[in-house]
Amino acid sequence: MKITIHTVPTVTYTLIVDGEVVDMAKKDNPLEFIQGIGMMVPGFEANLEGLTAGSTYKFKLDPEEAYGPYDEQAVVDLPVSTFMVDGEINKDLLQIGRVVPMQDQNGNPLSGTVLEVSDEKVKMDFNHMLAGKELDFSGEILHVRKATQAELDHGHVHGAHGHEH
Numbered sequence: 001m002k003i004t005i006h007t008v009p010t011v012t013y014t015l016i017v018d019g020e021v022v023d024m025a026k027k028d029n030p031l032e033f034i035q036g037i038g039m040m041v042p043g044f045e046a047n048l049e050g051l052t053a054g055s056t057y058k059f060k061l062d063p064e065e066a067y068g069p070y071d072e073q074a075v076v077d078l079p080v081s082t083f084m085v086d087g088e089i090n091k092d093l094l095q096i097g098r099v100v101p102m103q104d105q106n107g108n109p110l111s112g113t114v115l116e117v118s119d120e121k122v123k124m125d126f127n128h129m130l131a132g133k134e135l136d137f138s139g140e141i142l143h144v145r146k147a148t149q150a151e152l153d154h155g156h157v158h159g160a161h162g163h164e165h
Contacts, residue, residue: 001144003048005036008147008157011048013139017130027142032157034147039156041066044137051141058138063131070132077121094122099129 003009010032015023025031033039035048043065051057063069083090083100093100098114112124151158 001052001146003035003051003141003144006147006152007035008032008145008151009035009048009051009141010143011139011141013137016136016138017133022130025139030142034151034155034157037152037155041135043135047137048141051144053141053143055141056139057141059136061135061137063133066135067128067130067133070127074126074131075115075123076126077123080117080120080122083122100124 001007010030011025012027012030013023013025014021035045041061043059043061046065047057047059047061080089080094083093094114094117096114096117099111100114101109101111104110110126112126113129114122115125116123148158
C-alpha cells in the first residue's frame with residue numbers, strides 16, 4: 001500500500017540539524033501518524049507521499065516546508081513578575097536555555113526559551129526551536145495501513161503505538 005491521505009505510515013527516522021542528530025525514531029519505537037491531516041510538517045508528508053513499506057528515504061526540508069522562518073517578533077521581554085508563583089519569583093524556571101511551558105493571552109499553550117534574565121525582565125524566544133533551520137531527514141517505511149474511521153474522527157493513531165479510546 002502506498003502512503004496517501006488517510007493512511008497510517010509506520011516509519012523510522014533520523015533528523016539532523018546543523019550537522020547534529022536532534023531526534024530519532026528507531027524500529028523498536030517507530031513513528032506512526034495519519035498522513036494528510038497536519039500531524040507532521042508539510043514537507044515531511046510531501047516527501048513520503050507515494051512510498052511503500054520497505055522504502056528508504058532521505059531528504060532536506062527548507063524552513064518554509066518545516067517550522068517556518070525564524071521570527072524576530074517572537075523574541076519578547078516579559079516582566080519578571082510573570083514568573084511569580086505564590087508571591088515569589090520561581091528562580092528554577094529562569095535558567096538560560098530553559099524551555100518554559102506558558103500560555104498566550106487566549107489560553108493557548110506555547111513554549112518559550114529563556115534567553116536573558118535581569119532584575120526586571122526576562123527575554124524569551126517563542127520561536128519553535130527548529131524555526132529557520134534546514135531539516136535533514138532519513139529513514140525507512142516499515143508499514144502502511146489505512147487509518148480507521150475512529151482514528152480520523154479523533155485525529156490521532158490508536159493501537160500498539162498510539163492509545164486506545
